[in-house]
Amino acid sequence: AQSVTQPDIHITVSEGASLELRCNYSYGATPYLFWYVQSPGQGLQLLLKYFSGDTLVQGIKGFEAEFKRSQSSFNLRKPSVHWSDAAEYFCAVGDGDSWGKFQFGAGTQVVVTP
Amino acid sequence: DGGITQSPKYLFRKEGQNVTLSCEQNLNHDAMYWYRQDPGQGLRLIYYSQIVNDFQKGDIAEGYSVSREKKESFPLTVTSAQKNPTAFYLCASSPLAATNEQFFGPGTRLTVL
Secondary structure (H helix, E strand, C coil), X not given: CCEEECCCCEEEXXXXXXXXXXXXXXXXXXXXXXXXXXXXXXXXXXEEEEXXXXXXXXXXXXXXXXXXXXXXXXEEEECCCCHHHCEEEXXXXXXXXXXXXXXXXXXXXXXXXX | CCCEEXXXXXXXXXXXXXXXXXXXXXXXXXXXXXEEECXXXXXXXEEEECCCCCCEECCCCCCEEECCCECCEXXXXXXXXXXXXXXXXXXXXXXXXXXXXXXXXXXXXXXXX
């Protein structure tokens, strides 16, 4: 069965600084990988996804992620964070069958300071 | 506007009562999902459905029940058998393909008093 680990529960970053959120997965075949963002009390919004091709994926809101098969990682990055980026971020891996079942990481809470 | 609606946003119930959470989508998606979210635990899958009149248990189905009588609707009932029902519940839908992302509703926060 697939699994996802987000090693950082909480990250504090200054506005304008760069941000990197880590995601490690365990899956036997080529994974389908997703990053979602959640504002407090809201649903999840897709930032980006990877399932094949270029390993550097561009998403919405200036985010990008890089798939590294050798490291089983799919880290999310943003060069310069804005106060509005304060939220919780979830990495997810799909198991590749038609059910589209996902396994979610525990999430990383991002706090942005002035 | 196309999307997923969940109602109500906040729900309070007394212990021992069953409660049903609504989820409706007008995206014409075949698959629908229910997740439970607790602090520090991410999202855990309760039930999912690929087609009308068919659904499967997820990782934490005990104490919950669902139905899928219409493609656009996937209500979740939290029964009195669920030992710790207070949580944030999220409904999602997706087209039937592994590469497709899931689209999420705004969630329902259930508090059992």
